[in-house]
Amino acid sequence: DSGVTQTPKHLITATGQRVTLRCSPRSGDLSVYWYQQSLDQGLQFLIQYYNGEERAKGNILERFSAQQFPDLHSELNLSSLELGDSALYFCASSPSGGIRNTEAFFGQGTRLTVV
């Protein structure tokens, strides 16, 4: 158990809908990262928050947004869903803002299926 909790584990929704994925980082970790794992794109970095503020942005679509709350949990909001958004979404956390010399701990992921 990595200590990173993601809910829900599975989500099935229709095209055009909006969903929210939730992540609770390890106790004490200030950074939260979101990644998307799909068959065609592999593991792609979406966005990082550090202590409530956006720290780094990757290939995140405009239809997607995220935030980190004062208690450090994070939510990833996906809207106007398309079939191609079906993927495994991972959250990871680390103690600091950088991961060069620290480990990023990954949750078990939320599997999103858009039908």
Added chain:
Amino acid sequence: GNSVTQMEGPVTLSEEAFLTINCTYTATGYPSLFWYVQYPGEGLQLLLKATKADDKGSNKGFEATYRKETTSFHLEKGSVQVSDSAVYFCALSDSFAAAGNKLTFGGGTRVLVKP
């Protein structure tokens, strides 16, 4: 931009065989390099890491050496077990904080060890 290339799988081995998974990278500066492992139905776990040239990361019988001259970080294990069956990801973290603190992943290599 940064990129990681690793050999495509699946790699099928017999128990006690020698495993090598090739990984090469492209990055500016001096990235940190990681191997993550994903067991079926689970999130990613850090297997080992190296933060500077010629460093050797090792864990659970796996080893990888950071080779700056060949921009490589090949993963090796001398004698695999059935329990090593998983997907292995090579990844790098940029050396420049301003460029973000994301992990850039390779495409993953599925390893199947047969008894």
